[in-house]
Amino acid sequence: MTLLRKTPWNELESVQRQLNNIFDDSGAAAGNWLPAVDIRETKDALVVETELPGIEKKDVKVDVKDNVLTISGERQYAKDVSEEHAHRIERSYGSFTRSFSLPPNVDTVNVDATMKNGILEIRIPKAESAKPKSITIK
DSSP: OOOOOHHHHHHHHHHHHHHHHHTTTTHHHHHHOOOOOOEEESSSEEEEEOOOOOOOOOGEEEEEEETTEEEEEEOOOOSSSGGGOOOOSSOOEEEEEEEOOOOOOHHHOSSSSEEEEEEEEEEEEEEEGSSSOOOOOO
């Protein structure tokens, strides 16, 4: 007889298995996923970094309209992998969309986007009036 130690991780794995059974793992395959996003502020800009490993630039779109930043795209499922030989598929595939309201003090005309090593970086410069400035005392 083998004794198994009960840990919180075992409980979490059990819940994960139950959720996978309920959704039959179809949520990830059907394209309902959201890439991770970090948003930070520098003295000159708002910087949005999005994790998009395995996605090419041509499959990503960045839009700014009415002070809303929208990142959308699609991760294609690898066609050369036969599902009958797949033992586990955990990565999400399909289309995604993330939208973020931008503060009014940014310059939405001069937005710059670059993609390197699976990270999309969007720099939204602050308007001149929002940048910190030193005041000379007279």
